[in-house]
Amino acid sequence: MPEQMVASSMSKMLQTAAGVFFFAVVLSAGDAAVVEQTFVVTQVRMRHLCNDTLATVVNGQFPGPALEATQGDTVVVHVVNKSPHGITIHWHGVKQRLTCWADGAGMVTQCPIQPNTSFTYRFDVGDQVGTLWWHAHVSFLRATLHGIIVIRPKSVAYPFLKPDMDVPVIISEWWQKDLIKVDKNFSVGGSFDDNPAAAAINGKLGDLYNCSGITEDNFALDVEPGKTYLLRLVNAALFSEYYFKVARHKLTVVGSDANYVTPYTTDVVAVAAGETIDVLMVADAPPCQYYMAALANQPPPPDPQIPVFAARAVVRYTSISSRAQHMCGKEPLMPKMPDQHDTITTVYFHGNLTGLPGHPLLPQIRGHVHERLYLTLGKGSICRDRNKTFCKRGGNPESFEVAYINNVSFHLPEKIALLEARYHGKITNGNSSWNGGMPVEDLPSKPPRAFDFTDKALIPSVPGGKLEELEPTRKATMTRRFGYNTTVEVVFQSTATMQSDSNPMHLHGHDFFVLAHGLGNYDAKRDVKSYNLVDPPKKNTVQVPRLGWAAIRFVADNPGAWFMHCHFEFHIAMGMAAVFEVENGPMPETSLPPPPLDLPKCTKQRADVSFI
């Protein structure tokens, strides 16, 4: 039975409906709609905070246009690149079953669409339902090149109270920098100046920011008392995880990463970089005005600090009687936000997410695990003179910082995309000539050496510090091949090497089940016992806690080359990434078809992607 015919939403709540649902999909398989859109990428001048900034956007909008589809639809997007940069668009969380060529991961699945050329992405949304998003997947350009993807259920209502209205809430950052230069800076260690200028909600910076005293516009949501709003939260920011609250309103989480979750009511939501969270908000507060606010969190010092980023928007009750108005304050009520250094509320928030039980892939997830990977996420350094392995470290300019997985920092192929190289049989491990001088290597199953990964004494990178001996690392194009239909377990371990960030790890082409997470170093003997194999949440992005770990499992059932990386843009630019390659299955319908004829070719003016 093809997986896309099986609703990911099959659940206890839906079990009665499930049979009906399955039937409906089969019956309507012939009349799935085609959602067709044209994305024209241009550079436009936008004025915020007293500054004109050249932003690369789709159809002149920030955030870009919403892509709205219904389960089972086919999506066709013509991307016309009228910007001076090489562009790709990634459909974040769309499984791209047998359409890996349309995944839009720069230099992994395709070469970028060159200026003044175009490319058409075609894919099916399959059985997925809920909120996803699209974004550029080259350099830092996704800062303003992104938008929401809404996939509505086909013939079954939501497994929760039907919302009266659907509201995208896209959290992003506003940058006043040349993002290509920022990316290049991070590929050789980063610069402390390279921070966003502000946070934004739906492209509006909000009234925490001003230009000579004139405040920036707020995004405003008008609500009617008693109505239910489905807020579709997307964290499109490059740098941070955000806490989100609405003053005086409870939020009921009902979905994440286009999968339903067991409803969970809270007053604070944590949305990791790359993640989506769907919440229901009932307009049941006294009819006044309230702020909705998003605040970035970060680890406390000695981690390097960035400025505090927060954005706010307003929820306005309509038809307020003058008597009621009298009872409202002059200013909207502001929610009390967590501290910017609170990195535990997100662990609790994510710990409270469970999926709906009865997913058809769960028996396989509980069964034999073919491959187990333990992946450390950390930072090290390489010598600026690339021919040397010995040089001064600990912050000395003879070396620069990179990020790694299991002590190897990812290098993007330079000449052709990895998927093309694989498809045309050009990859031989160790042969670097197709790839711009970097060997292709297997991602190791475990870190090369064991140490106390979460020892905070490793954070300061100083001469003679505890980290010094562990600091040297190297670059390679790391991939890991999985046989078709194998069950893979990955335990991600955040480390304290040079910093103690959490890591929002994202896998393309597959959803995975998050079985457990914890603080400290993962210990298989102890921690396997905490695995939730009953109703784990199904996700495409997992928030690996600061100084902690997270365990996921997935079935490698989608042939192709799938990028697997941290969704903090600075970490990806520094190399916290690898590629999971999934082999073809035995049948034509389990094999990747040939590339589309208009797949962009790499040219000299490749990508504006960094190659270090």
Ligand SMILES: *[C@@H]1O[C@H](CO)[C@@H](O)[C@H](O)[C@H]1NC(C)=O
């Ligand atoms: C793209 O086309 C425009 C208009 O014809 C031209 O001005 C521009 O130089 C072209 N850009 C590139 C990179 O070829």
Ligand SMILES: *[C@@H]1O[C@H](CO)[C@@H](O)[C@H](O)[C@H]1NC(C)=O
């Ligand atoms: C990049 O790094 C250089 C050198 O540290 C710095 O001067 C510059 O401001 C950084 N950012 C950009 C966008 O160039």
Ligand SMILES: *[C@@H]1O[C@H](CO)[C@@H](O)[C@H](O)[C@H]1NC(C)=O
């Ligand atoms: C404008 O922004 C500055 C810097 O963030 C802040 O100190 C000041 O209070 C703001 N002014 C107004 C009127 O909001």
Ligand SMILES: *[C@@H]1O[C@H](CO)[C@@H](O)[C@H](O)[C@H]1NC(C)=O
């Ligand atoms: C769920 O959230 C509550 C409140 O923050 C917290 O006390 C509890 O530990 C969380 N549960 C898990 C499993 O993380």
Ligand SMILES: *[C@@H]1O[C@H](CO)[C@@H](O)[C@H](O)[C@H]1NC(C)=O
């Ligand atoms: C590094 O070695 C390569 C050949 O091995 C050589 O072509 C290159 O010039 C060397 N670079 C430096 C900076 O010495």
Ligand SMILES: *[C@@H]1O[C@H](CO)[C@@H](O)[C@H](O)[C@H]1NC(C)=O
């Ligand atoms: C390495 O790759 C190049 C370019 O694709 C190819 O010409 C060469 O034969 C390969 N060498 C080996 C040993 O596979």
Ligand SMILES: *[C@@H]1O[C@H](CO)[C@@H](O)[C@H](O)[C@H]1NC(C)=O
């Ligand atoms: C990484 O590998 C290098 C050798 O390439 C070694 O010197 C270093 O100690 C290793 N670091 C870690 C964290 O494993």
Ligand SMILES: *[C@@H]1O[C@H](CO)[C@@H](O)[C@H](O)[C@H]1NC(C)=O
């Ligand atoms: C995948 O493997 C599972 C058992 O591990 C088996 O039940 C299922 O039929 C296989 N699916 C395909 C498409 O090969």
Ligand SMILES: CC(=O)N[C@H]1CO[C@H](CO)[C@@H](O)[C@@H]1O
């Ligand atoms: C990043 C940037 O260009 N910031 C500038 C914005 O405008 C103010 C006031 O005009 C300048 O002081 C900033 O340097």
Ligand SMILES: [Cu+2]
């Ligand atoms: Cu990371």
